[in-house]
Amino acid sequence: xxxxxxxxxxxxxxxxxxxxxxxxxxxxxxxxxxxxxxxxxxxxxxxxxxxxxxxxxxxxxxxxxxxxxxxxxxxxxxxxxxxxxxxxxxxxxxxxxxxxxxxxxxxxxxxxxxxxxxxxxxxxxxxxxxxxxxxxxxxxxxxxxxxxxxxxxxxxxxxxxxxxxxxxxxxxxxxxxxxxxxxxxxxxxxxxxxxxxxxxxxxxxxxxxxx
Ligand code: SAH
Numbered sequence: 001x002x003x004x005x006x007x008x009x010x011x012x013x014x015x016x017x018x019x020x021x022x023x024x025x026x027x028x029x030x031x032x033x034x035x036x037x038x039x040x041x042x043x044x045x046x047x048x049x050x051x052x053x054x055x056x057x058x059x060x061x062x063x064x065x066x067x068x069x070x071x072x073x074x075x076x077x078x079x080x081x082x083x084x085x086x087x088x089x090x091x092x093x094x095x096x097x098x099x100x101x102x103x104x105x106x107x108x109x110x111x112x113x114x115x116x117x118x119x120x121x122x123x124x125x126x127x128x129x130x131x132x133x134x135x136x137x138x139x140x141x142x143x144x145x146x147x148x149x150x151x152x153x154x155x156x157x158x159x160x161x162x163x164x165x166x167x168x169x170x171x172x173x174x175x176x177x178x179x180x181x182x183x184x185x186x187x188x189x190x191x192x193x194x195x196x197x198x199x200x201x202x203x204x205x206x207x208x209x210x211x
Pocket of ligand 1: 058059060061084085086087088089091092105106107108111132133134135150151204205206207208
């Protein structure tokens with residue numbers, strides 16, 4: 001069921017009050033019904049600004065964090081974007097409204113299959129869901145204009161930095177599991193990499209290999 005007008009207004013208000021102010025990001029998030037990505041017990045809480053459990057012991061991220069990450073990624077309409085950690089597919093749907101092409105990689109086959117079904121059902125034709133080890137990136141499709149990780153490595157993976165084009169942006173949480181991690185933005189310029197710390201976050205770890 002899609003949210004009623006009041007629930008939708010509260011959802012968008014909460015995003016804004018957490019610093020999500022980019023009009024294109026807010027518009028994309030307004031279009032994507034988070035309720036489609038949360039099943040079972042927690043479905044009724046899909047419009048609250050909190051992370052929620054999804055199958056395979058994973059989580060759908062908190063909407064305001066999704067908004068801040070998407071905003072930091074500064075996606076342009078012609079961009080080819082790589083997301084590592086499809087999870088429910090919620091973040092991929094938002095990227096699908098902003099970018100020309102989205103590739104999203106998930107190590108749990110069950111999550112990838114469910115996400116693909118939901119995204120297909122929404123009519124997306126520019127999002128490809130792949131079951132695989134995202135820590136390797138997607139060398140066949142590289143370079144990417146934008147790369148987003150929604151699972152945390154201890155350090156930015158060299159494989160992925162290599163698949164970012166010059167002028168590109170990568171946004172990711174970094175830090176050990178169970179500790180406070182930092183959300184960082186990496187910009188690749190002709191002279192090298194520039195790092196900006198955005199905020200403290202908590203994400204599930206980036207785990208190597210397919211589950
Ligand atoms: N973006 C998701 C949030 C997913 S949580 C959403 O919008 O719902 C992070 C996801 O990263 C989990 O589903 C986890 O299985 C996945 N993950 C962790 N390590 C991975 C890896 N090496 N490759 C691909 N996916 C990975």
